[in-house]
Amino acid sequence: MDVGDSPLLKFAADLRSLRDKAGGSSYRQLGARAHYSATTLSDAAGGRKLPTLAVTLAYVRACEGDEAEWENRWHEVAAEVLPQPPANEGHPPYAGLAAYGTEDAEWFFGxxxxxxxxxxxxxxxxxxxxxxxxxxxxxxxxxxxxxxxxxxxxxxxxxxxxxxxxxxxxxxxxxxxxxxxxxxxxxxxxxxxxxxxxxxxxxxxxxxxxxxxxxxxxxxxxxxxxxxxxxxxxxxxxPMGPEELRQVIMQPAVKASCTVETALVSRLIAETTGQAGVLPLMSHALLETWRRRRGTTLTVAGYEAAGGIQHAIAQTAERTFTSLEKHQRALAREVFLRLTALGDGTEDTKRRLPRAELDANVDVDVVLDRLAHARLLTLDRDTVEIAHEALIRSWPRLRNWLAADRDGLRTMRQLTDAATTWHSLGRDPDALYRGSRLDTAVEWTQRENVRTSALERDFLTESLAARDRERHLAHRNNRRLRQLVALLLVLLVLASGAVVLAIRAQQQAATERNLSVARYAANEAQNRRAAGDGGLANQLIIAAYRLSGTGDLRDLVLSAHASAGADMISRSVLPTGPALSPDGTQIPTARVPDIADGRVYKRVGGLLTPKNTVTSFTVTSSERAYATTTETPDARIWDVTDAREPVVAHTFTGPVTRVAFAPAGGRFLVTVEGASEAKIWDATNPREPKVLGVLTGHPRWITDIAFSPDGRTLITIDNQSTVRFWSLANPAEPKQVGELDDGEDVSTVALSPDRRTAAVAGANGTIRLWDLANPWQPTRLARMTGHSDKVLSLGFRRDGQALASVSKDDTVRMWNLADQRHPTQQARISGPTDGVYGVNFGDTPDWVITSNADGTTRSWEFDVNEAIARMCETVDQPITEEEWRRNFEGIPYDSPCS
Known part of the structure; x- marks a missing residue:
């Protein structure tokens, strides 16, 4: 059968391909495993009609496929091939994403x-x-x-x-x-x-x-x-209770002379009970189910066709978005990004947008009308806003847009506010952008898929023109300054006082000139790197740092070195698994004498289903390396000593949600099963771990676990952000020895080597240091700010004098803890941090290593001199004198890597 371009035919062809990959079993054999008839399964892969979601998942389960992936596929195809809601439907009994207004009081229940x-x-x-x-x-x-x-x-x-x-x-x-x-x-x-x-x-x-x-x-x-x-x-x-939810579901339908299937009521109550923010999702799913009603009955089949609570909003948004013309989709993307206010330590929220912020043209009006008709947007006389913030959380396309370039979105918001202020002040020249803010805004506008409004374009044009005028004036002033310096040098012969004045003026002028030239060269380095000329970009940023030596230029050097990954091979770190165990022990390399990349050695992450599930790593006293993963359906221990052929050493049975090795040789292993039961295992032989004890009766769900550096203390974090400390002195009977609850979100924790200091952090990006002299009544030492998004992992240096932190804002930072009540940020490196689960220090005080859930590691060098040396090793062609003069006007030629 020809697959063609039909989504339904492609879906059926992929089902058949899945069966072939599973060994080509007959439909009778599949039916025995799926508990459906062979005819039903054959029809599902026939491509004549879309099978039900239940049949699809049974087929995939019988072929050992990824059910979550195929469920998403089913909803995508259903959105294209199933009947769409009628255009004229009368007054619906449910509000969908929008809130009930005063005019909807008769439909409000529960x-x-x-x-x-x-x-x-x-x-x-x-x-x-x-x-x-x-x-x-x-x-x-x-x-x-x-x-x-x-x-x-x-x-x-x-x-x-x-x-x-x-x-x-x-x-x-x-x-x-x-x-x-x-x-x-x-x-x-x-x-x-x-x-x-x-x-x-x-x-x-x-x-x-x-x-x-x-x-x-x-x-x-x-x-x-x-x-x-x-x-x-x-x-x-x-959250509403079951009886209140029953009223919300049934009473509006009764008022509209409709009925709701009992099975649908039970399913909705089961899916929504105890969920605080689920009401708009349920209302939208009910609205879409009502539009797909059978006669006057709201059915389970209609609910599944609508996508259910999890997919109804995304399905409506995706269907509406894809129905737009290509250029209208670009406009819709711009509208949604402008309608979202990025959270700073809180969730992203909706933003009311003045209509004047969007260009006035027919296409924009069409896009707004289409989105409002789908109840995704609310239009007022002069404003536009998202109907409900649930859309921000539930539509994958919008979440991807927001996650792709959050710094760029902040730049857009700042540009919009600045342009509006400039216009409100009568286009006052003093309100224009200058310096790095102008450079950042111009660089952002040159990216793909970036759209600006007419007012923003006028604002940037005027800002660039003002900068050109100021540069011309500065050039003239510099020429006059040089003449003045020459005059002062002449007067040096006449008076010693004039000598002092001349030297100071010259030094100040040189300092200001160097800083201006260095920042210009740093900005040019970013442009050269974007154009693919990394060697020249590295030399420009090194020279700029040596010329001025400011902290931001130092961070740019470190970030440039990290992006090149220059020290991964030079330090003989295998790119196949976490380079260090939690206590700093390096992977044994005796069995792998020649270093090579991932094309030779298999990544552990590439062998997992699903991928990116590595959770911890250890090196045993016998110099064997093991990693743990929480794969579906069972957690595993992998022997990664031979990086060419990682093998499964042990498989746990049951619903394991967390698994981690203790450091210091990896004797202890802890698994979290179910919601709040933690088992302590003797992993001396990781192939046959033995249960030593069970931590039962944990008061809340365990969301994460960690160990102290010496492995003697187990740390649990629950779903209310309470941190508990458990002594493993007697692993058969773990005993709680402390508790920390600072009233803020906690998703990661680390203990200092002496176990007297704890560092905690969470979604708002702040890091808090606590004194554990009395672990039952910890004392806050300091609060460290700098990260703009969730902190993923923390790690103390072995001397306890420094802390490394990794965040979703794509930065790795090192903090100086010499004075724990007044810690300072030592440096910041920018680079991708997706999937990072662990951070620790290498064998030098300024070398940090992060471990990724796909089984790889990454090095971050915080010694700027070491970073410069490594970057210079990769330079093939020194910067030319002509290129130097173009970027360092007035500065004597000095090749940074000569």
Whole structure:
């Protein structure tokens, strides 16, 4: 059968190919394993119609394929081949992604008990607030639930609608509801204006109710008067219970003269109970299921065709996006990126966009109309915004856009704000970009798929013109300065005082000139590297650092060296697995005398299903190297001593979610099974580990485990970010010996070699140091900021005087802990950090190594002199005098790698 271009035929052909790879079993044999008839499985791979999701997954399971991958494939094909919702459908009983408004009160169900509580609080107090996760239903509760219940006049607004200006608040009503109160912090950068807005609400004579996203609770705590007002006026909106969810599902359908299959009700309740932010996802899935109803019945089949809770939003967004013309898709991408506010220690949030920020043309109007019709966007008279933040979390394409270049998106947002400010000031020249901000913005606009508005293009054009004028003026001033220096040198003969003045003026001029030239050369180095001329780029950045020697230029040198990976082979580190065990022991190389790349040696990560699941590494006392992985369905221990042929040493049975070796020879091994049971194994013989003890009764789910450097202490992190310390002195009976809960997110932890200091970090990028002299009452020593995204791993140097950190912001940083109460950042290296699970120090104080989940390692050299030496070893052609003059005008020629 010809595969052709049909998604359905391609899907069927891939099913047949999967069967062939599984050994070519007959459909009768597959049927016995899948518990479906041979005819059903044959039809599934026939390509005449799309099989159901259940049949597809049974087929894949029988062929030992990746069920998650094929489930995503099924939803993609279903979005293209299954019948689409009708264009004119009347008033739907569910709101989809949008919140219920005051006009939707008759369709709002499930929150009666919460509304009774909130109404009682408002009667007793003048000021109250509803806190809840994004998607918990705060806006619907306030607008469709609370407002209809209350007598008198009520005003509902958001900070964005009144531009955080107190005079725009309608305080003459009996009650004012400020929904999405977190916009006070995300949209207003003026602290005084923000404080004035909050004070106006606190001083109002009417009653006030706030709706606030729970992850902005800490922001509210920064205002003492607001804390005092909310002391007894807080209502935390948690997940709905099963009976409340049943009302949300069934009552709107009953009102619309429809019924819901009992199996669908049970499935929805099972999938949503206890989930705080799932309401918009469920509402959207129900809306799409209602559009695919059979007669007046909402069915499980319609729910699966809609993609379910996990895929309905993504399916609608993807279907709408792909239906656009190619140039309209580019416009849609720009719209979504501009409508998203990047989180700084919090989740990404939606942003209300002034319509004037987008170019006025027909294509933009068409894109906005199409997206609004699909209920992905909400259009107002002068503004545009995403219907709900659930779209940001659930649409893979949008998540990929946001993750691809977060620094670029921040550059875009800063450019937009700067251009708007410039325009509002009457295009004042003093508000234009200059220096590195201009260079960064111009470099960003030259990237692929980058679009700017007409106002932003005018702003950059004027900024570049102003820079050219300033450079011309600076050149003229430099010429005059040189003349002045010459005059001062003449006057040197006449007076010793003139000598001092001349020398100081010359030194200051030279310092300023060197700094200006060095920054220009560093910027040119980035352009040359982007053009593929790495050798010249390295020489330019080395020369710039030697000329000026500032910290940012030092970091650029280290980052350039890291990107080249020059020291991977020179230090004889095998590119096949973690180079060091957690206690710093290097992989034994006696069996692999000649170093080669991944084309010769197999990566452990390339042998895993799914890939990228290496979790830890150790070298035993017999100099054998072992790695652990959490593969599906079983965790494994891999013998990687022979890097050419890694082999499975042991396979665990059961649902293992975490596995890790203890350092110092790897005697202990810990696995986490289920939610909160940890087993301690004797891994002296990793091929036959034996259970020594079981850590049961852990109060919460274990999300991660770690060891102290000496392997005598086990550390667990639970799903509420509490860190617990367990002594393994008697592994048969692990004993808790300490606990740390600093009230912030914790996803990684490290102990110093003397076990007296702990470092913890999480999603907001901050690192906290704690004194464990009393492990039951730790004392915070310091708070280290610098990372702009989640910290992936931490590692102390063996002397305890330095800490290495790795973050999703694609930086590796080294911190000087000589004074633990006042730590300082020693240096920062930029480079990809996807998949990193561990970080440690090499055999020199400034050499850091990260371990990746695909079984590879990467070196990061923080000794700038060592980095320069390694970079110069790769230079084939020294910089020419002509190239030097082009980049270092007025500086004597000095080849950096001669």
């Amino acid at each position: 929150r009666d008990r919460t509304l009774d509580d909130l109404e009682a609080r408002i009667r007793d107090r003048r000021f109250a607030a509803v806190f809840g996760a994004s998607g918990a239903g705060k806006s619907s509760l306030l607008r469709a639930g609370l407002v209809p219940r209350l007598p008198g006049s009520t005003a509902v607004t958001t900070p964005g609608e009144v531009e955080v200006r107190p005079e725009k608040l309608d305080l003459g009503r009996d009650l004012i509801i400020v929904d999405q109160f977190e916009e006070v912090f995300t949209l207003c950068q003026d602290a005084d204006q923000r404080a004035a807005f909050i004070d106006a609400l606190l001083d109002a004579e009417c009653r006030v109710v706030l709706g606030v996203r729970a992850d902005f609770y800490g922001h509210c705590a920064q205002h003492p008067r607001l804390v005092e007002a909310l002391t007894d006026g807080q209502l935390l909106l948690g």
